[in-house]
Amino acid sequence: MSVADVERSREKKIFPTLIGNDPLRSRLGEDILSSSLSHAYIIDGKKGSGKHTAAMLIAASLSCENKDSPHHALPCGECPSCKKILSGKSPDVILVKRDDKKSSITVDTVRELKNSVIITPNDTEYKVYIIEDADTMNVQAQNAFLLTLEEPPKYVLFLLLCENSGLLLETVRSRAATLRTEPTDREKISEYLLNRCDNSEVRERANELKRTSPEEFSKLLLLSDSSIGQAVDLLDEKTRNPILKNREFASELILAMSDRRGAEKLLALIATASGKREETVEQLTLTQKALRDMTLIKRSDTAPMIFFTSREEAASFASSFTLPDLMFAYDAIAETKSSLSGNANVRLTLINFAVKIKTRNNKGN
Numbered sequence: 001m002s003v004a005d006v007e008r009s010r011e012k013k014i015f016p017t018l019i020g021n022d023p024l025r026s027r028l029g030e031d032i033l034s035s036s037l038s039h040a041y042i043i044d045g046k047k048g049s050g051k052h053t054a055a056m057l058i059a060a061s062l063s064c065e066n067k068d069s070p071h072h073a074l075p076c077g078e079c080p081s082c083k084k085i086l087s088g089k090s091p092d093v094i095l096v097k098r099d100d101k102k103s104s105i106t107v108d109t110v111r112e113l114k115n116s117v118i119i120t121p122n123d124t125e126y127k128v129y130i131i132e133d134a135d136t137m138n139v140q141a142q143n144a145f146l147l148t149l150e151e152p153p154k155y156v157l158f159l160l161l162c163e164n165s166g167l168l169l170e171t172v173r174s175r176a177a178t179l180r181t182e183p184t185d186r187e188k189i190s191e192y193l194l195n196r197c198d199n200s201e202v203r204e205r206a207n208e209l210k211r212t213s214p215e216e217f218s219k220l221l222l223l224s225d226s227s228i229g230q231a232v233d234l235l236d237e238k239t240r241n242p243i244l245k246n247r248e249f250a251s252e253l254i255l256a257m258s259d260r261r262g263a264e265k266l267l268a269l270i271a272t273a274s275g276k277r278e279e280t281v282e283q284l285t286l287t288q289k290a291l292r293d294m295t296l297i298k299r300s301d302t303a304p305m306i307f308f309t310s311r312e313e314a315a316s317f318a319s320s321f322t323l324p325d326l327m328f329a330y331d332a333i334a335e336t337k338s339s340l341s342g343n344a345n346v347r348l349t350l351i352n353f354a355v356k357i358k359t360r361n362n363k364g365n
């Protein structure tokens with residue numbers, strides 16, 4: 001591609017269905033249009049921030065039949081190749097997932113991947129491997145993956161999706177460019193739900209909610225936690241309830257921690273927990289967000305809230321904690337989460353957490 005072509009290509013609309021994320025869009029768009037794509041990218045960002053959407057758009061762009069046409073977006077979304085890839089039907093775009101029952105991607109999954117990589121693509125020039133939760137690959141799996149990652153066949157592109165790429169071995173990170181997806185602001189989420197989302201059911205639900213209850217709609221944007229994925233989930237009753245349940249658990253956990261009389265409340269609450277690892281980690285992450293709001297409210301009158309829907313609510317929760325209490329709780333939760341990211345037993349880990357909080361509360365009395 002000549003310089004003039006690259007200049008012209010800048011005017012091409014890149015990844016039209018990805019919301020926000022302009023740095024990632026321009027970097028990848030240029031790499032694809034100038035055929036200078038690396039053989040592997042780490043896409044790092046929180047849940048619902050567009051990692052999966054970006055990965056599918058990259059895969060479609062590579063084989064889009066209108067790639068070089070200035071009149072089409074990249075990918076065009078209309079050609080047979082785009083349609084096949086974006087509907088998840090292409091055998092050349094392979095999703096690698098962690099076994100549902102396991103907390104990590106194991107060496108068995110990597111072995112399967114290595115066997116598949118050597119088979120040439122079916123329909124297109126490329127084979128794209130989208131590795132979900134790549135940061136849960138255990139050390140053995142990462143080491144097994146290294147050689148393939150270093151010298152894959154020419155037609156292979158690896159996209160490693162991570163919530164925390166820092167968990168990957170340095171040797172893996174050094175072999176792939178890291179791109180980050182960014183949290184989306186509420187206005188963009190609102191615009192997406194109401195007007196831009198491809199799914200007409202989502203658009204209808206959003207417009208209906210905004211019309212019948214603008215307050216509920218604003219609350220939904222707040223609860224979406226800057227994530228389009230979560231906002232869409234909140235519009236649907238089936239997926240909304242688990243999110244609300246997790247938030248409720250986080251609030252109850254904080255109330256139980258503030259009880260100075262003993263650990264009974266905390267232990268009783270833990271007894272009601274599901275014992276599911278991912279759900280527990282999500283609940284603890286929400287609790288940390290609440291603790292962060294409570295810490296900020298003690299220090300500033302204007303800091304934006306990320307968990308509580310009002311400053312009054314945050315202040316009321318914060319009133320039974322001192323600043324050092326809040327920091328202690330935050331760190332204790334961080335430690336608990338880190339144990340859970342290994343294979344520690346969920347319930348025992350939570351009980352240890354309760355004991356830590358109780359010991360601290362006793363010292364304070």
Ligand SMILES: [Zn+2]
Binds near residue numbers: 081
């Ligand atoms: Zn196309």
